[in-house]
Structures are given as structure tokens and as C-alpha cells.
Amino acid sequence: MEFNLANNLHSLRASAPLVHNITNYVVMNFTANALLAIGASPVMSHAAEEVEDMVSIAGALVVNIGTLSPEWVKGMKLAMRKAAQTGKPIILDPVGAGATPYRNAVLTELLETAAPAIIRGNASEIMALAGTNIQTKGVDSTASSADSMEAAKALSLKYGSVISVSGETDVIVSGTQTAFVSNGVLLMTKITGMGCTASALAGAFAAVSSDPFHAAVSAAAAMGVCGELAYRHAKLPGSFQIAFLDALADISPAHLAELSKVKFAF
Ligand SMILES: Nc1ncnc2c1ncn2[C@@H]1O[C@H](COP(=O)(O)OP(=O)(O)OP(=O)(O)O)[C@@H](O)[C@H]1O
Ligand SMILES: Cc1ncsc1CCO
Numbered sequence: 001m002e003f004n005l006a007n008n009l010h011s012l013r014a015s016a017p018l019v020h021n022i023t024n025y026v027v028m029n030f031t032a033n034a035l036l037a038i039g040a041s042p043v044m045s046h047a048a049e050e051v052e053d054m055v056s057i058a059g060a061l062v063v064n065i066g067t068l069s070p071e072w073v074k075g076m077k078l079a080m081r082k083a084a085q086t087g088k089p090i091i092l093d094p095v096g097a098g099a100t101p102y103r104n105a106v107l108t109e110l111l112e113t114a115a116p117a118i119i120r121g122n123a124s125e126i127m128a129l130a131g132t133n134i135q136t137k138g139v140d141s142t143a144s145s146a147d148s149m150e151a152a153k154a155l156s157l158k159y160g161s162v163i164s165v166s167g168e169t170d171v172i173v174s175g176t177q178t179a180f181v182s183n184g185v186l187l188m189t190k191i192t193g194m195g196c197t198a199s200a201l202a203g204a205f206a207a208v209s210s211d212p213f214h215a216a217v218s219a220a221a222a223m224g225v226c227g228e229l230a231y232r233h234a235k236l237p238g239s240f241q242i243a244f245l246d247a248l249a250d251i252s253p254a255h256l257a258e259l260s261k262v263k264f265a266f
């Protein structure tokens with residue numbers, strides 16, 4: 001299937017998919033607003049009592065371990081199992097993988113529960129998940145996406161997942177296919193939860209696409225291009241965050257495709 005970014009954004013807006021997020025306290029508000037801005041319909045829900053019902057009516061499940069605790073892990077596992085049973089794509093954001101043994105252990109459990117369609121993280125997180133001995137600085141990367149290529153390939157083969165690594169250039173790996181997205185601005189690393197937003201958008205694109213590789217590339221491109229557009233209006237973190245939401249809402253499918261810098265390698 002040919003990659004068509006404009007069509008992918010058009011499809012997203014045409015169906016406004018419900019995206020079920022089990023995400024962290026830090027970014028809940030911002031990622032819900034980002035999903036609304038781009039044209040999806042977000043819901044944040046983590047209680048074990050309801051996650052199976054919620055994921056059953058959603059188009060995709062985004063699991064983000066940013067502020068995890070044992071009660072939440074129960075909800076994550078129930079939701080992931082139900083998503084797998086009902087054919088809903090799962091997007092896993094392994095926030096802080098490689099920072100603490102608890103995070104690493106929970107990630108092992110989640111990956112044993114169900115295979116994600118897409119795993120989206122920064123380079124440290126992806127390398128830690130692949131077993132590279134690396135210490136993530138809390139939630140911030142200590143490596144570049146270029147350093148993580150081998151780890152991303154190994155992980156993709158192990159779980160059959162698309163691996164999306166964010167950084168100056170985003171690298172998206174699916175088996176033997178790789179895509180490089182070179183949009184974005186450095187200021188994006190100074191707003192908390194931009195990576196979590198990239199994962200949430202991957203959920204929205206995956207909900208409307210049968211190809212998780214193309215969904216992950218679309219999300220990375222939308223993030224980067226909207227970051228560049230926001231930077232035209234706002235050069236400091238507070239106003240940039242708002243300008244970024246505006247860009248997600250304002251951009252047309254054709255303009256997104258025109259400004260995107262995506263390269264594929266096979
Ligand atoms: N050096 C950079 N230059 C341009 N864009 C960048 C750079 N680093 C990251 N980005 C972009 O910023 C967004 C967030 O990526 P980042 O790697 O910071 O995620 P993260 O560490 O998971 O963030 P968080 O945990 O705060 O959500 C992505 O869209 C990515 O493309
Ligand atoms: C800062 C922070 N701490 C836990 S989750 C989170 C949001 C960015 O990943």
C-alpha cells in the first residue's frame with residue numbers, strides 16, 4: 001500500500017475515532033486536547049471495573065506507563081487483553097523504561113499480556129526495552145534515535161510490533177522496513193508530554209488504518225510538522241504549547257503532506 005499522509009489525516013478527521021488512553025497524570029489534559037485538535041475523540045479511563053467495556057467501543061488503545069502504580073497496571077493488562085481479543089490496535093508508550101527496575105518489570109508483564117501494534121518511545125526507552133544496558137534519565141533520553149536502530153529492529157522482530165523512536169529524526173521500524181521523519185523543532189523537548197502526544201496521535205491514526213507502520217509514520221510527521229508551524233508563532237514553551245494545539249487543528253491534509261519530510265528505506 002502506498003503511503004499517503006494527506007489521505008491518512010483525511011480519514012482520521014472523517015471518522016473521528018474514539019481513542020482509549022490509559023496515560024499519566026502529567027499529560028492527560030494535553031494529550032486529550034491534542035487528540036481533539038487533530039480530529040479524534042479521546043477518553044481517559046483506567047479503572048479495572050470499566051476498561052474492558054471502554055476499549056470495546058474504542059478504535060485504539062494507548063497505554064502509557066508514565067505515572068504507573070499497581071492498581072493501574074491491573075487496568076492496563078485487562079484493557080490490553082480485551083483489545084487483543086477484539087482486534088483493536090494497542091500503542092504502548094514505555095515512559096521511563098530503563099530508569100527503574102519497577103518500570104522494566106511492568107513492561108515485561110505488559111508485553112507478555114498482548115503484543116502492541118506500535119511501541120513509541122524515546123531512544124533510551126527503546127534501547128532499555130531491547131535489553132541494552134542503559135540508564136534513562138527519568139523520562140528523558142540519554143541516547144539519540146540513530147543509536148537505537150539496532151534495538152528498534154530487534155524489538156520489532158521480537159514482538160512483531162512497529163517501533164517508533166522519537167528524536168531529532170524520528171525512526172520508525174517495522175521488520176525490514178524503516179522510515180525517517182526529519183520534521184520537528186528542538187523546543188518540542190522542552191514541553192512535557194510531547195512524546196506522549198506522539199503516542200496518542202499514533203493511536204488515532206492506527207484506529208483508522210489497517211497498516212500500523214503507516215499510522216506511526218503519519219503520527220510522527222504530524223507532530224513534527226505541527227511543531228514547525230507552531231514555532232513560526234511562538235518561540236517560548238508556554239505559548240508554543242498552545243500554538244502547537246492550534247496547528248494540529250488548523251493544518252489541512254494537503255499542507256501536512258507538503259511540509260512533511262519522510263524517507264523510506266527497505
Ligand atoms: N532534537 C530534536 N529536534 C526536533 N524535534 C525533536 C527533537 N527531539 C525530539 N523531537 C520531537 O519531539 C517530540 C517528542 O519526542 P521526545 O523524544 O522528546 O519524546 P519523549 O522523550 O518520549 O517525551 P515525553 O516523555 O516528555 O513525552 C517528537 O515528535 C520528536 O520528533
Ligand atoms: C514528567 C513525567 N513524569 C512521569 S510521566 C511524565 C510526562 C512525560 O513523559
Ligand SMILES: [Mg+2]
Binds near residue numbers: 093096121122195196
Ligand atoms: Mg516519553
